[in-house]
Amino acid sequence: MDQARPSSTYGHLAMQYRDPADGAAAAKLLSALGFHECYSMPRADSGPFWHFVLDKAADGGTDRIVYLMQMPSAVRAVYDEIGAKLAGSPAVATMRAAQASDPELGFHAAVLVHSLDELEAMVRRVRALGANDPDLKGRVRVTLNRARPGTPEVDARMDASPVFGDVTQYTYGPNGVQVFVETDALIGGPMGDNWVFEFDYVFPGYDENILSRPTPRAPARAA
Numbered sequence: 001m002d003q004a005r006p007s008s009t010y011g012h013l014a015m016q017y018r019d020p021a022d023g024a025a026a027a028k029l030l031s032a033l034g035f036h037e038c039y040s041m042p043r044a045d046s047g048p049f050w051h052f053v054l055d056k057a058a059d060g061g062t063d064r065i066v067y068l069m070q071m072p073s074a075v076r077a078v079y080d081e082i083g084a085k086l087a088g089s090p091a092v093a094t095m096r097a098a099q100a101s102d103p104e105l106g107f108h109a110a111v112l113v114h115s116l117d118e119l120e121a122m123v124r125r126v127r128a129l130g131a132n133d134p135d136l137k138g139r140v141r142v143t144l145n146r147a148r149p150g151t152p153e154v155d156a157r158m159d160a161s162p163v164f165g166d167v168t169q170y171t172y173g174p175n176g177v178q179v180f181v182e183t184d185a186l187i188g189g190p191m192g193d194n195w196v197f198e199f200d201y202v203f204p205g206y207d208e209n210i211l212s213r214p215t216p217r218a219p220a221r222a223a
């Protein structure tokens with residue numbers, strides 16, 4: 001392997017919101033998720049534009065960018081037509097029910113975090129917003145998968161966790177956890193109202209885990 005060659009990285013994820021009020025709600029949620037707001041600026045022809053990075057420490061704020069902007073009107077028109085023509089659709093109801101039980105059902109993006117303590121704090125922060133915040137109340141669904149049993153010290157950490165302790169759903173791979181945050185404040189999914197962020201933590205020092213590296217030893221469904 002060429003050690004001198006720097007690797008390519010993800011540059012940015014361009015996220016959109018539907019209305020200006022959704023933009024403020026989405027920006028608040030991104031901050032609660034632990035993303036760092038670098039700046040925001042008003043735009044003459046739409047709602048504000050925000051520039052976040054996944055982590056304040058990520059290359060001095062120049063890497064792993066999340067843009068947040070209002071959906072262009074041409075795209076908005078299509079989603080509005082989808083919503084109108086599929087109103088009451090059994091297929092949509094079936095999809096939503098499936099999504100509720102499996103947040104990974106559709107298109108989503110995952111962040112690999114390096115602190116379980118920070119991830120647990122984020123879960124509590126985001127749940128509080130979804131329960132009480134005037135902009136986000138009822139608009140955030142948080143789903144947790146705890147580490148699959150079998151590693152005593154990991155199992156003990158899970159049992160002691162303030163957020164994973166009573167979880168009964170498990171990741172497919174060992175020694176890792178998953179947190180899913182679904183919201184209608186960001187555009188995603190076929191109806192444009194159920195974007196899903198995933199946050200993964202993998203305990204260090206154990207065997208391969210598909211959440212943190214490519215491996216044929218973990219079931220593909222965990223991706």
Ligand SMILES: [Fe+2]
Pocket residue numbers: 104108110198222223
């Ligand atoms: Fe995933």
